[in-house]
Amino acid sequence: MQDIILEARHINKEFHDPVTVQVLTDITFSVNKGEFVSVIGKSGCGKSTLLYILSTMDTDYEGELLIDQELMTGRSDAELARVRNEKIGFVFQFHYLLNEFTVLRNVMLPGLKLNRYSEEEVEHRAMERLKMLGIEHLAVQKAYRISGGEKQRVAIARALINDPHIIMGDEPTGNLDTKNSEHVFEIFKELAELHNQTLLIVTHDQSFAERSGRIIEMEDGRIIRH
């Protein structure tokens, strides 16, 4: 049996403001190590909401969430922050780099926070990842001076810095042109195939989803295919 990295058990979520709406209904699935999973569905089907719950940032839900076979539900803010730091890497639709820092520093921040390696090692690891993504020449640039496609690659490098168990993406190609989208997809594909990296990507780009290893399709807060 393969290692289960992420497991959701009977997750329900309601929004209460302004009226109570059931957004997620009885979501149960698991992701194994090395899988490249896409979550697709129409706008408003709850796929982003699900991603935030899976990422431990949203704690207001019913059901159970396990990451690396440990129960995440009910843990404190500080513990969850540590889990996110250590085990999860994020790539968002908008690139969310810290403009006050250089590209290299942006990639290094989660690594420094983890505090597992010395600063020199973290820097070395950050450079390795930038090289792997072909953007090492941008390392000393300020984060706001680089292009959108480059920013997304920096965000991926940042997600990779702590060797996370899983990388989660919220429409990582949603804001990019075809060429850059293709580039980002290639990177994900390579990570999954060459580095056995687990990926869970929310997208509504059908062609992107079809080329990934596994598709979870959602509709009206339920999983209809997985």
Added chain:
Amino acid sequence: MNTKLIFGIAKSLLLARLGQTLVAAVGVTFSIAMFITLLSFMNGLNDLLDGLILNRTPHVRLYNEIKPSENQPVNESPEYANSYNFISSVKSGISRQEIYNSGPIIQAVKTDPRVVGVAPKLTTQVFFNEGTIDITGVINGVDVEEEMRLFNFQDYVTAGSAIDAKNVANSIILGKGLADILVADIGDVVQVTTVEGERFPLKVVGYFQSGIQEIDKVQSYASIVTTQKLEGKPANYITDIQVKLQDLKMAPAVAQEYRQKFDIDAEDIQTANAQFETGSNIRTIISYAVGVTLLVVAGFGIFNILNMMIYEKMDSIAILKATGFSGRDVNRVFLLISMSIGFFGGMVGLVFGFIFSVIIDNIPFNTAALPTIKTYPVDYSPVFYFIGGTFSLITTYLAGFFPARKASRVDPVEIIRGK
């Protein structure tokens, strides 16, 4: 553990908005500078005004008060010990103002380790004769050298020389007001009539200016020998023993002790000058109140700027939290930002406060009433700098507390979803 990282992030956020940071820091700088300047100046004035009286007042004064005997003879008599004795028309006895055994008392007090010095004094009432007019006055016979050492006598002698009162026989230092009335220049001779009716010529060797006009119109100083000669008294005749202590606060206790030990009247400085304490306390409170108000205003400035910064940095906060920074880390980043503004602003403020104090200290301030004062008085007490520095940190901590808490509670989901 993560302290260095937190410092790094705080520093980057601060430097990214250098303009805003500077505005906030200037607010703190300004208020701390004003706080220091105000307190230094106010306290300098306080010390000056207190010094007018307190520097020249002995901490403990030993004397004999003219008063009726508390133990009338009939009460002492064993024959009437068990009866009620009614005595009417009690008068003060022919008690002498002279201090008995003054020599041994002075010796005893001098050896007391709490005492800085002892100066004997002899006060006598006289009339100054100016043509046909007699003007009442007081001559204080003093040990000129001790008076100079202990009570800064020379500072108040504005013309002539204090020590001449000792070196020139039959000399006198007149109060400036008195000298004006008598039209006596230095080197002139004034005629003095004692209470006993003896006439005496005295040579004016200086003017004396206390800063209090009423005093200058009646007081004058002469050496103790001259005064004893005026009164026709022997060389051990003195009416007051003035004691200066190491620590002014001990005066009441010491006075109490001497009163019992030497069987004499003793008055401490606190009892004699209670009103000065009150005045300076109130002035100090007012200046602290103004200083603290300035700091609070600066605190609100920082509060606003931090709040704005947090709104601007919502995305950054969200991404920090998403990548594993806890609410506590974010909280520390913003508190650190606030307190660095307080720290650096405060430091510069202390320096400016000192500079302003020096400037005030160099502004000429001449007044006839205060002969020794040439510039505005300033107190450079390090206590003010300590309080100012501490306060700048406390205020900025409080100003940063709520914005930082707000930042720590930012929900990254809302920010990321909101786009």
